[in-house]
Amino acid sequence: MRNTFRLLLAGIAVALLITQLRAEKPVAHVANVPAPVLAADAIVIPVAGVVKAALRDDFDNIHSGHPHHAIDILAPRGTPVLAAVDGTIRKLFDSRAGGLTIYEFDLATERSYYYAHLDSYADNVVEGMRVQQGDVIGYVGTTGNAPANTPHLHFAITILPPDKAWSKGEAIDPYPILVERGVTR
Numbered sequence: 001m002r003n004t005f006r007l008l009l010a011g012i013a014v015a016l017l018i019t020q021l022r023a024e025k026p027v028a029h030v031a032n033v034p035a036p037v038l039a040a041d042a043i044v045i046p047v048a049g050v051v052k053a054a055l056r057d058d059f060d061n062i063h064s065g066h067p068h069h070a071i072d073i074l075a076p077r078g079t080p081v082l083a084a085v086d087g088t089i090r091k092l093f094d095s096r097a098g099g100l101t102i103y104e105f106d107l108a109t110e111r112s113y114y115y116a117h118l119d120s121y122a123d124n125v126v127e128g129m130r131v132q133q134g135d136v137i138g139y140v141g142t143t144g145n146a147p148a149n150t151p152h153l154h155f156a157i158t159i160l161p162p163d164k165a166w167s168k169g170e171a172i173d174p175y176p177i178l179v180e181r182g183v184t185r
């Protein structure tokens with residue numbers, strides 16, 4: 001009789017355990033899903049929210065008697081400017097034409113990414129700082145020779161020369177690069 005009771009208790013315990021195990025359905029760990037990993041060669045379109053279709057190729061246009069050798073990305077004043085690639089802030093430079101500018105070198109020190117006419121730099125940005133693509137580094141504006149009523153980011157990519165001088169290098173057209181490998185943030 002006592003053994004029967006024990007067996008009954010054991011049976012109930014096993015039944016409870018099975019019920020509990022069945023209740024543990026797989027849970028979707030929504031909060032733990034990391035942001036989609038970008039392809040290794042992805043480039044962030046360097047103005048927040050701008051899609052590929054909004055880009056125009058004005059690399060070869062003549063601006064003030066010189067080939068543009070950059071693209072202008074139109075956006076409202078104050079729109080965040082984003083690091084296009086992982087890299088280092090090499091130089092913060094205030095120039096007559098470019099206004100407040102940033103020169104960012106990629107991690108391999110092969111290319112320089114140039115952001116001009118900024119309204120301001122992001123608060124924490126300093127020379128030598130490491131940035132990840134998508135980080136806010138400044139804000140769209142009209143400093144330098146940009147028309148006051150046409151805020152835009154002047155964005156250029158150059159192949160750095162052997163001496164890695166920040167202001168030199170050979171400009172390449174950012175437009176096909178952004179259209180092929182660009183992602184909107």
Ligand SMILES: [Zn+2]
Binds near residue numbers: 068071072153154155
């Ligand atoms: Zn421009």
